[in-house]
Amino acid sequence: MAVTDPTQIDTAPDADEIARLRTRRLEKFGKYALPLIVMALAIWFWDRIVVWNEIPHYILPGPGRVWDTLVTDWAILFDAAKLTAKTTILALIFAVIGGAGLAILFNQSKMVEMSFYPYAVILQVTPVVSIAPLIFIYVESKTAGMLLCAWIVAFFPVLSSTTLGLNSVDHNLRDLFRIYGATRWQRLTMLQLPSALPYFLGGLKIAGGLSLIGAVVAELVAGTGGVGAGLAMRIQEAGYRLNIARMFAALSMIAAMGVFLFAALSIVSHLLLRKWHESALSRES
Amino acid sequence: MSATDPLMNAPQPAPVVSSISERPGLLSLRGVDKVFNGDVVALKDLNLDVRQGDFMSLLGPSGCGKSTALRIISDLLHPTRGSVEWAGGHSQNDLGVVFQEPTLMPWATVAKNVYLPFRLQGKSYASVKDEILEALKLVGLEKFQNAYPRELSGGMKMRVSIARAMVTRPRLILMDEPFAALDEITRFKLNNDLLELKAKINCTVIFVTHSVFESVFLSDRIVVMAARPGRVLREVQVDAPYPRDEVFRTSAEYAAHCRAASDALHEAMGG
Ligand SMILES: Nc1ncnc2c1ncn2[C@@H]1O[C@H](COP(=O)(O)OP(=O)(O)OP(=O)(O)O)[C@@H](O)[C@H]1O
Ligand SMILES: [Mg+2]
Numbered sequence: 001m002a003v004t005d006p007t008q009i010d011t012a013p014d015a016d017e018i019a020r021l022r023t024r025r026l027e028k029f030g031k032y033a034l035p036l037i038v039m040a041l042a043i044w045f046w047d048r049i050v051v052w053n054e055i056p057h058y059i060l061p062g063p064g065r066v067w068d069t070l071v072t073d074w075a076i077l078f079d080a081a082k083l084t085a086k087t088t089i090l091a092l093i094f095a096v097i098g099g100a101g102l103a104i105l106f107n108q109s110k111m112v113e114m115s116f117y118p119y120a121v122i123l124q125v126t127p128v129v130s131i132a133p134l135i136f137i138y139v140e141s142k143t144a145g146m147l148l149c150a151w152i153v154a155f156f157p158v159l160s161s162t163t164l165g166l167n168s169v170d171h172n173l174r175d176l177f178r179i180y181g182a183t184r185w186q187r188l189t190m191l192q193l194p195s196a197l198p199y200f201l202g203g204l205k206i207a208g209g210l211s212l213i214g215a216v217v218a219e220l221v222a223g224t225g226g227v228g229a230g231l232a233m234r235i236q237e238a239g240y241r242l243n244i245a246r247m248f249a250a251l252s253m254i255a256a257m258g259v260f261l262f263a264a265l266s267i268v269s270h271l272l273l274r275k276w277h278e279s280a281l282s283r284e285s
Numbered sequence: 286m287s288a289t290d291p292l293m294n295a296p297q298p299a300p301v302v303s304s305i306s307e308r309p310g311l312l313s314l315r316g317v318d319k320v321f322n323g324d325v326v327a328l329k330d331l332n333l334d335v336r337q338g339d340f341m342s343l344l345g346p347s348g349c350g351k352s353t354a355l356r357i358i359s360d361l362l363h364p365t366r367g368s369v370e371w372a373g374g375h376s377q378n379d380l381g382v383v384f385q386e387p388t389l390m391p392w393a394t395v396a397k398n399v400y401l402p403f404r405l406q407g408k409s410y411a412s413v414k415d416e417i418l419e420a421l422k423l424v425g426l427e428k429f430q431n432a433y434p435r436e437l438s439g440g441m442k443m444r445v446s447i448a449r450a451m452v453t454r455p456r457l458i459l460m461d462e463p464f465a466a467l468d469e470i471t472r473f474k475l476n477n478d479l480l481e482l483k484a485k486i487n488c489t490v491i492f493v494t495h496s497v498f499e500s501v502f503l504s505d506r507i508v509v510m511a512a513r514p515g516r517v518l519r520e521v522q523v524d525a526p527y528p529r530d531e532v533f534r535t536s537a538e539y540a541a542h543c544r545a546a547s548d549a550l551h552e553a554m555g556g
Contacts, residue, residue: 027315069395092402170388172384172386172388173388173390175356175359175361175384176382176384176401177405178361179359179360179361179380179382180402180405181405182402182405186405190404190405191390191399194390194392194393197392199360275392275433276391276392276393276434276435277391277392278435
């Protein structure tokens with residue numbers, strides 16, 4: 001029998017390993033390339049439909065025309081985007097402060113939670129479009145009104161996910177803190193808040209999208225005047241003038257903002273969790 | 286000494302028995318009852334005299350109240366009747382705890398996890414850095430102080446948990462089936478290391494286990510408990526000297542002690 005030298009192990013990848021590496025490379029490539037290919041095909045198809053059917057631009061402009069509008073109307077659209085972005089981001093910030101703050105408050109006092117949680121739910125389940133007109137009657141400032149609308153939509157996911165997180169502390173860790181005589185404050189800051197972080201970040205990603213929706217709805221209800229027009233207003237306005245190309249251009253900017261916001265929040269979440277959380281693990285299967 | 290002192294019923298009057306009873310007292314449970322929800326009697330008249338330097342195992346069938354006893358000792362539960370008395374008074378510093386799961390904070394590095402007991406006492410990291418390193422060295426993980434728990438194996442996580450329990454040099458360490466979830470090889474290794482560690486830091490251990498073999502290898506006192514209601518059935522003493530090693534694991538003496546403990550356990554299970 002041959003005695004094999006354990007230091008002479010052949011580490012060349014076997015067939016399985018090679019196949020797996022290839023799949024992984026393909027998946028990595030596909031993750032970015034496939035959506036782009038789909039988009040290119042869709043735009044090409046859109047263009048062809050317009051050209052082949054000779055559809056007039058006031059019914060359906062081709063992608064080229066939309067692009068031209070985006071370029072020529074850039075100044076107007078960019079100003080509008082800045083306004084919408086401002087509402088969205090402020091609403092998101094307030095949603096984070098309000099949602100997480102309320103969650104901590106509720107967590108610290110069962111009485112407060114029992115008293116007010118149902119109203120947070122009611123606020124959440126009532127469609128914001130139906131509250132918004134009232135808000136603009138009573139809130140003098142348009143900016144404040146829009147913020148309030150967007151906040152109402154966005155704060156709840158932060159509240160509910162943070163609440164869940166604060167209550168999802170490992171039982172044994174909680175016991176350990178008690179055994180070591182931790183104060184309430186120590187328990188909150190060293191145990192509950194870190195435990196809640198992944199849940200909070202999950203809620204934050206949802207809240208990002210919702211605050212954009214809230215901002216758009218608020219703009220539509222608020223109407224023009226006073227603070228200038230956001231992207232949603234520009235869409236409505238262009239619709240009245242049958243400037244369909246500008247509608248598409250503004251719409252694509254809103255969509256781009258949403259994608260950007262989601263991506264930014266995902267990156268923040270990844271950076272905060274990558275060291276320790278399972279969701280940030282890249283495990284090979 | 287009360288008449289219910291389990292030592293009075295100890296089966297072997299070996300010389301070690303007297304040496305155990307000569308140890309100064311640390312903690313005693315006197316007539317402890319624990320009733321849950323008004324009708325689940327988890328413990329009935331539990332009497333336990335823990336002495337300084339004991340390695341005491343609590344052995345018994347599932348549901349006999351071992352964890353409940355530990356929770357009462359660590360003041361997480363109050364006894365329905367009876368009392369827990371610490372010799373020389375009780376302070377927060379007295380206890381270290383190891384659970385069945387490693388129970389580490391996933392967001393903190395190994396060193397920061399071991400730092401926890403000090404941190405909760407309000408001590409700065411710099412002021413206890415040496416103790417933390419020393420504890421990690423004792424469990425053989427000084428190279429992993431900056432690792433996060435998820436990067437460690439199950440056995441390594443358990444070592445971190447043990448380091449955290451002993452870093453404050455508590456008088457008593459409570460361990461509730463700490464190695465039950467580990468594979469046998471890792472468990473044997475940790476058993477050996479635990480004994481070494483205990484000798485080094487000279488503490489008292491109460492160790493809950495389901496394994497007769499583990500309890501015999503580790504402890505000098507095995508308290509066998511019976512269920513419904515949870516109570517002490519009898520105490521088996523293992524008078525083999527420390528340090529114990531793999532030679533002890535294969536000795537006839539070890540086998541005899543295992544048989545004695547096993548018989549007691551069968552009796553506890555009503556067999
Ligand atoms: N919080 C509780 N509420 C109600 N009953 C409980 C509670 N904790 C424990 N018990 C009951 O008390 C009894 C003893 O439980 P305990 O957990 O102490 O047993 P154990 O000996 O540790 O069992 P195991 O070996 O399975 O861990 C069981 O019958 C259990 O159902
Ligand atoms: Mg138990």
